[in-house]
Amino acid sequence: MALFKSLRQKLGPENVVSEAVVRDIRFPTSLEAHGSDAVHTDPDYSAAYVELRVSGLEAVGHGHTFTLGRGTEVVVSAVNALLPLVVGRPLLGILTDFAGFWRGLTNESQLRWLGPEKGVTHLALSAIINSLWDVWGKIEQKPVWKLLADMTPEETVSLIDFRYISDAVSKEEALVILREKFPTRGEREERARREGYPLYTTSVGWLGYSDDKIRELCSRALGEGITQFKMKVGVNVEDDARRAQVIRDQIGWERSLMMDANQRWDTDEALAHMTRLAKFKPVWIEEPTSPDDILAHAKIRQALRKFGIGVATGEHAHNRVMFKQFLQAEAMDFCQIDACRLGGVNELVAVVIMAAKFGVPVCPHAGGVGLCEYVQHLAFFDFICVSGTKDGRVVEFVDHLHEHFVEPVTVKGGCYWLPGRPGYSGEMLPQSLDEHEYPHGAVWKTILESKPSS
Amino acid sequence: MALFKSLRQKLGPENVVSEAVVRDIRFPTSLEAHGSDAVHTDPDYSAAYVELRVSGLEAVGHGHTFTLGRGTEVVVSAVNALLPLVVGRPLLGILTDFAGFWRGLTNESQLRWLGPEKGVTHLALSAIINSLWDVWGKIEQKPVWKLLADMTPEETVSLIDFRYISDAVSKEEALVILREKFPTRGEREERARREGYPLYTTSVGWLGYSDDKIRELCSRALGEGITQFKMKVGVNVEDDARRAQVIRDQIGWERSLMMDANQRWDTDEALAHMTRLAKFKPVWIEEPTSPDDILAHAKIRQALRKFGIGVATGEHAHNRVMFKQFLQAEAMDFCQIDACRLGGVNELVAVVIMAAKFGVPVCPHAGGVGLCEYVQHLAFFDFICVSGTKDGRVVEFVDHLHEHFVEPVTVKGGCYWLPGRPGYSGEMLPQSLDEHEYPHGAVWKTILESKPSS
Numbered sequence: 001m002a003l004f005k006s007l008r009q010k011l012g013p014e015n016v017v018s019e020a021v022v023r024d025i026r027f028p029t030s031l032e033a034h035g036s037d038a039v040h041t042d043p044d045y046s047a048a049y050v051e052l053r054v055s056g057l058e059a060v061g062h063g064h065t066f067t068l069g070r071g072t073e074v075v076v077s078a079v080n081a082l083l084p085l086v087v088g089r090p091l092l093g094i095l096t097d098f099a100g101f102w103r104g105l106t107n108e109s110q111l112r113w114l115g116p117e118k119g120v121t122h123l124a125l126s127a128i129i130n131s132l133w134d135v136w137g138k139i140e141q142k143p144v145w146k147l148l149a150d151m152t153p154e155e156t157v158s159l160i161d162f163r164y165i166s167d168a169v170s171k172e173e174a175l176v177i178l179r180e181k182f183p184t185r186g187e188r189e190e191r192a193r194r195e196g197y198p199l200y201t202t203s204v205g206w207l208g209y210s211d212d213k214i215r216e217l218c219s220r221a222l223g224e225g226i227t228q229f230k231m232k233v234g235v236n237v238e239d240d241a242r243r244a245q246v247i248r249d250q251i252g253w254e255r256s257l258m259m260d261a262n263q264r265w266d267t268d269e270a271l272a273h274m275t276r277l278a279k280f281k282p283v284w285i286e287e288p289t290s291p292d293d294i295l296a297h298a299k300i301r302q303a304l305r306k307f308g309i310g311v312a313t314g315e316h317a318h319n320r321v322m323f324k325q326f327l328q329a330e331a332m333d334f335c336q337i338d339a340c341r342l343g344g345v346n347e348l349v350a351v352v353i354m355a356a357k358f359g360v361p362v363c364p365h366a367g368g369v370g371l372c373e374y375v376q377h378l379a380f381f382d383f384i385c386v387s388g389t390k391d392g393r394v395v396e397f398v399d400h401l402h403e404h405f406v407e408p409v410t411v412k413g414g415c416y417w418l419p420g421r422p423g424y425s426g427e428m429l430p431q432s433l434d435e436h437e438y439p440h441g442a443v444w445k446t447i448l449e450s451k452p453s454s
Numbered sequence: 455m456a457l458f459k460s461l462r463q464k465l466g467p468e469n470v471v472s473e474a475v476v477r478d479i480r481f482p483t484s485l486e487a488h489g490s491d492a493v494h495t496d497p498d499y500s501a502a503y504v505e506l507r508v509s510g511l512e513a514v515g516h517g518h519t520f521t522l523g524r525g526t527e528v529v530v531s532a533v534n535a536l537l538p539l540v541v542g543r544p545l546l547g548i549l550t551d552f553a554g555f556w557r558g559l560t561n562e563s564q565l566r567w568l569g570p571e572k573g574v575t576h577l578a579l580s581a582i583i584n585s586l587w588d589v590w591g592k593i594e595q596k597p598v599w600k601l602l603a604d605m606t607p608e609e610t611v612s613l614i615d616f617r618y619i620s621d622a623v624s625k626e627e628a629l630v631i632l633r634e635k636f637p638t639r640g641e642r643e644e645r646a647r648r649e650g651y652p653l654y655t656t657s658v659g660w661l662g663y664s665d666d667k668i669r670e671l672c673s674r675a676l677g678e679g680i681t682q683f684k685m686k687v688g689v690n691v692e693d694d695a696r697r698a699q700v701i702r703d704q705i706g707w708e709r710s711l712m713m714d715a716n717q718r719w720d721t722d723e724a725l726a727h728m729t730r731l732a733k734f735k736p737v738w739i740e741e742p743t744s745p746d747d748i749l750a751h752a753k754i755r756q757a758l759r760k761f762g763i764g765v766a767t768g769e770h771a772h773n774r775v776m777f778k779q780f781l782q783a784e785a786m787d788f789c790q791i792d793a794c795r796l797g798g799v800n801e802l803v804a805v806v807i808m809a810a811k812f813g814v815p816v817c818p819h820a821g822g823v824g825l826c827e828y829v830q831h832l833a834f835f836d837f838i839c840v841s842g843t844k845d846g847r848v849v850e851f852v853d854h855l856h857e858h859f860v861e862p863v864t865v866k867g868g869c870y871w872l873p874g875r876p877g878y879s880g881e882m883l884p885q886s887l888d889e890h891e892y893p894h895g896a897v898w899k900t901i902l903e904s905k906p907s908s
Contacts (some may be wrong), residue, residue, distance in 0.1 A: 041563045070535060070564040074574060077531040077878065081524060109495045110524040116717070118746070119573020167721045167753075174635040263570070279725045290618040292572070295782055299621075318572065321746040328749055364845065380850040388754060 003140070003151050004096050010139055011092040018055040022079040022127065022454065023074045025049045025064070025428070027369060027401055028447055035296040036208035038264040044069030045369040046055040046403060048076045052131040054091050056061075059138035062427035063131025065123040065340040072438065073391045078124035081111060091345065093138055099161045102129065102346050106161070112195055118318040122343055128372070129344025130424055137423040140184045143344065145377040149189055149384045153178035155195050156385070156407070160350045169326045173396030174353050181388045186380030194376060197390060198228065198377050199397040200258060202367055204247065205231030211246050218250035225413040228256040228394055230286075234264030237273045244280040253281065256394075260286035265317070269297045271303050278304075284334055296325030298331035312336055315365035323351045326359040336396075338366040339374035356386045367398035372409045375423040376416045404432035409414040457594070458550050460519055464593055465546040472509040476539055476581065478526045478535040479503045479518070481823060481855055489821065489854070490662035490686030492718040498523030499823040499855060502530045502578065502889065506585040508545050513592035516881035517585025519577040519794040520822040526892065532578035540582060542694045546639070556583065556800050560615070572603060572772040573871055576615040576797055580693035583798025584828070586876055589591055591877040593610040596719050598799065598878045599831040603643055603838045607632035610839070614804045622778045625856070628807050635842045642838045651833050651844060652682070652868030653851040654712060656821055658701065659685030665700050672704035679867040682710040682848055684740075688718030691727045698734040707735065712847075714740035721750045725757050732761040738788055739763055745770030753786035775795070777805045781812040790819040790850075793828035799878075802832050810840045821852035826863045830870045858886035 030042035047064035054061075068076055074448040085105055086094075094101045105125055108115050115121045137144045144226065148156070157174050169177075170366035181188075204217040229251055233240040240259075248256060259282040265273060271290035285304065289296045291313060301311040310333030317323050318341060318445050326332045342348050355362050374394075379395045387393070395416055402408035406427040410417040419425045435442045483489055484496035508515075521529055540557055542550075548555045558598040559579055560571050569575045591733040591748035593596045602610070611628050621859055623631075635642075672683065683705055687694040693714075701711060713736040719727060723740035739758065743750045747765060749864070754767040764787030771777050772795060780786045789809040796802050809816050816836050818829035826849075833849045856862035865869040872880045889896045 039561060039563065039566065043564060045565075068564040068567040070562070071532070071568045071575070074528060074531045074535055074568060077528045078525070078574065081528055101821070105494060108524070109493065110522040111498060112493065113497075113522040113579065114525045114528060114574050116745070120532065120568050120574060121525070121573060123568065164720060164747060164750075167750060266618060280621045291570070292773065293618060293779065296618075296621060314569070319746065321744045325747065325749050432777050 002333050003147065005008055005145060006140065007095060008093060013090050013092070015054050017089055017091060017094070018053050018072075019084050020050055020052040020128070021130070022083070023049045023051070023252045023433065024076050024438045025074060025433055025436050026069055027037045027436055027442065029400065031070070036206050037232040037260065037262040038066060039208065039262045040303075045073045046438070047369055048079055048127050049428065050079060050127045050131040052135060054135060057135070058125045058141065059135050061131035061135030061138070062137045063127050063129065063134055063424065064370055064426055065130070066371055074120055075123050075127070078114075078120045079127055082108070082121070082128060091135070094132060096158075098159045098346055102164065102343065103118045106213075106343060107403040108156060116329045117321070117343065121374045122318060123340060124341045125151050125343045129346060130340070130426060134424040134426060138242060141422045143377065143419045143421060144420065144433070145380040145384070146181055148349070148381040150402070152183055156349060159346045160297050161346070164348075165324050165350060165354065169354050169357050172418055173357065175355055177353055178385060181385055184386050184388070188388060192380050192383060193418055196413070196417045197376065197383065198254065199226070199416055200228030200230055200394050201226050201412060202230045202260070202396055202398045203400070204229055207235060211243070214243060214246050215250055218247060222251065225294070228258070229416050230258040230260055230396070231428055232262065233259045233268055233273070233277065234261035235278050240273070241280070244277060248280055253294065256283050257281065257287060258312070260284050263289060265289050270300050274304055274307070274309060277307060278307040279414050283310055284310040286312040286336070287316065292322070294322070294325045294329050294331050297326065298329045301331055301333065310334055312363065314338065315341060316329050320347050320350045320354070324354060327360060329355055332360060333364045335360045336363055337375070337378060338365045339371055339378065343377070349381070352378065352382050352386050361392045362387070363393055364395050366370070367395040367400070369401045370405065370426045371407055372397055372402070373407070376419060377424065378407060379416070380418060404428050457601065457609050460594065461546060461549060465544075467544050467546070467689045469546065470544050471510050471541050471548070472507050474504055474506040474537050474582070474585070476537070477503045477505070477887065478530050478892045479890050480523055480526060480535050480898065481890055481896065482834040483854065484523070489684040489852075490660050491714065492661065492705065494522060494715045496581070497538060500526045500582050500892070501558070501823055502526055502533055503882065504533060504581045504585040506582075506589060511589070511593065513589050515585035515589030515592070517581050517583065517588055517878065518824055519581040519584070520825055521577070526536045529572055529577050529581070532574045532640070533581055536562070536575070536582060545589070545869050548586060550612075552613045552800055556797065557615045557617065560797060566626045567614050571775070576772060577794060579797045583800060584880060587799045588878040588880060595876045596778065597831065597873045597875060598634045599838070599872065601836040602803070602831070603639055604792050607636055608783070609844055610803060612850040613800045615800070616804075618775045619778050619804060620810065621709055622782060623808050623811050627811065627890055631807055631810055632839060634843075635839055637836055638842070640840050642842060645838060647872055650838065650871045651830065652848045652865070653680070653682055653865060653868060653870055654682030654709055654710065654848050655680050656714070656850055657854070658683055659697070660685045661689060665697070668700050671705055672701060674875070676705065681868050682712070684712040684714055684850070686716065687713045687727070687731065688715035691730050693733060694701075695734070698731060703735055710737050711735065712737050712740060712766070714718040715742050717741045717743060717745055728758055728761070728763060732763060736763055740766040740790070741770065746776070748779045748783050748785050751780065752783045752817045755785055755787065764788055766817065768792065769795060774801050774804050774808070778808060781808055781814060786814060788817045789814045791832065792819045793825055793832065799832070803835070806832065806836050806840050815846045816841070817847055817850050820850040821854070823855045824859065826851055826856070827859055827861070830863060830873060832877065833870070834872060858882050
């Protein structure tokens with residue numbers, strides 16, 4: 001086992017997780033209507049942000065989960081509830097039995113009642129798991145995509161808790177899928193370096209933007225070589241049609257347009273609205289209804305097939321069991337994994353493998369703060385190790401808040417480009433963290449002092 | 455509208471929610487292995503407990519959500535995140551547009567990211583909504599079941615947010631269901647007073663109990679007139695078979711035995727274990743696998759039909775959208791609503807009506823702390839106003855912690871009996887609250903001081 005062997009040379013029983021702290025970091029994005037959609041009208045992109053230290057190591061693991069502002073303190077509280085299961089444990093034991101460790105956290109006998117594996121506790125888990133992947137990458141001096149690409153199939157499946165998904169993909173089936181692409185990984189890694197990974201932009205289509213701003217943003221994106229665009233829909237179908245026309249006028253008909261309803265509709269409303277919007281030829285409608293509603297997504301997908309409109313969902317699918325059912329029920333055309341909603345890289349690897357088995361392309365959700373930085377690793381992993389193709393696949397890109405990261409994403413010519421620094425790319429700059437810590441960082445002090453208390 | 459008219463006479467714009475506090479209340483039940491099952495091995499039955507005050511009113515609303523100990527502080531934090539949406543609002547406006555108010559809390563534009571409508575935030579919502587029903591009952595001087603029984607069908611549907619369930623039951627269909635039973639409510643209320651509502655006991659079958667203790671508890675329960683029994687299974691099939699034999703030897707074969715696996719299995723394991731245990735003629739297998747796995751439950755249900763074993767689930771189904779799908783997919787034979795996992799009475803009313811439409815009996819989950827006190831109201835509501843029958847229906851009963859309530863459940867002859875005091879029966883005694891507040895109440899001070907710090 002190549003990677004584990006290397007780990008065993010670098011880590012011993014003395015390297016225990018010695019400290020992990022979690023911080024409440026918020027960016028006041030709502031002040032400029034960035035990120036506004038049909039249900040999230042005023043997001044302050046935020047993070048419950050973990051810094052994890054290991055005794056005897058210089059490397060610090062940074063990991064976060066993405067939130068929308070209010071309530072970040074609840075996730076911070078959940079991280080603190082989980083940390084006693086992490087601190088004091090030898091890192092080598094965690095990483096070489098990662099599935100077992102992961103299950104231990106999701107199944108803590110008292111905490112699991114609060115989920116299990118969903119909502120606040122699962123978001124909190126994600127921050128912790130992400131920080132462990134970050135420190136692993138730093139120990140090996142590799143970005144996380146490269147860690148994954150250098151694992152043997154056996155090492156990869158050792159990451160996954162197969163409980164509740166064995167009826168869709170067993171450990172043996174996962175090994176078959178990984179082994180098939182194993183001999184040719186090198187070629188695709190080379191292609192990834194040369195070609196990058198295609199992206200689409202959501203920055204042009206937030207609900208809160210004026211038509212002029214949409215035009216300007218489309219034109220700028222076209223200038224940057226971007227060929228795929230997403231707009232928000234769902235509040236008012238006539239307004240959606242008008243904005244779709246503005247975008248189509250700018251981008252033409254050869255380029256791709258996606259639509260995102262952010263869970264706004266019931267099934268019948270979804271069908272009515274998308275029938276009205278079909279003439280703008282969207283590639284997909286994203287989150288047409290409740291993210292929990294597998295059967296409704298299947299019905300909507302069936303009904304929209306005649307228009308050539310696919311159904312995309314997943315950013316709110318709360319665990320691998322939900323993804324499994326969306327795949328089994330033929331309820332999704334595009335599988336939108338989210339790097340922070342699922343329980344970290346381990347569960348994402350499971351979903352990427354399941355999607356490959358069911359032949360559904362993975363098109364990661366991104367945006368927010370740090371989601372782009374994370375999901376690029378997973379998209380490249382999918383290409384190099386699992387699906388072996390970029391066909392019909394595209395990663396969301398939103399151009400906000402990257403300046404706060406030590407290694408922001410590299411985006412050019414409509415593509416993401418391979419990150420090169422060791423770790424998971426989610427480390428924020430110390431100054432950004434200090435200034436945006438809620439509520440005492442400088443940015444929030446200024447905002448809160450200028451607001452009348454409510 | 456009979457009940458709303460009465461409310462309007464009692465409440466004015468001056469009666470605003472003036473204060474709401476939430477407390478962390480824990481009972482050290484793990485010390486005696488009460489409540490131990492295949493995945494919850496050491497529960498400390500606990501509550502995030504809300505006390506809600508309304509200016510100009512003496513009545514105080516008490517409401518809680520049930521937790522298992524560790525992590526209760528996370529739910530407390532979520533309640534505090536939601537309370538700014540409650541405090542300061544006129545109570546009359548809340549209660550007469552209860553569905554709108556409810557949606558406002560589940561869809562708060564930043565907080566909804568943490569769910570939506572699942573896990574910690576939904577548990578927290580439940581505590582708040584329960585406290586509002588309690589104060590409503592106290593204002594009307596009626597127990598909650600009687601509030602519900604005295605509503606017109608129009609008032610009842612005004613409680614429900616139909617978003618995401620309109621494809622299964624529309625407001626109009628709900629009205630039809632309620633109106634059908636409306637003229638005969640009086641007869642059934644009379645029968646409820648005379649006959650009570652049948653219960654089954656789980657107290658005999660926890661995993662942590664010895665065979666002798668099981669025998670003793672069975673014999674005591676039989677003496678009390680109990681005819682339906684549930685045992686925990688899932689860790690070791692031979693051990694389960696032995697314990698099932700012990701119970702069958704005590705209770706005979708005419709009485710009912712249920713089995714509960716608490717999510718322990720994958721689909722194939724569930725089928726293998728239940729094939730082995732089928733000879734003990736269980737009425738149902740409860741939570742055979744992941745509570746999120748609608749499709750797996752449907753498959754297990756199909757496969758076990760030949761043994762006459764039904765599938766029961768719901769205590770972890772996190773919202774009405776999940777219940778809707780379990781019903782649509784024919785994945786449950788018994789619908790086990792939980793008074794604290796769903797978002798309070800409003801969402802429970804929606805599920806009870808959906809279950810009636812699909813012809814699936816509601817058999818509420820109870821136990822924990824205060825769940826029996828709550829669900830009896832919903833079972834009686836189901837009988838009087840919705841399904842109109844008790845056939846094939848039974849409410850869980852666990853005989854723990856009732857002594858901490860102002861109005862503990864009345865249980866006799868294998869039945870629950872109608873609660874009579876105004877409110878929702880979830881109010882705990884002041885001394886119980888003070889002693890069990892975590893970590894500074896007297897009970898916890900003693901326990902924590904005697905433990906070596908870990």
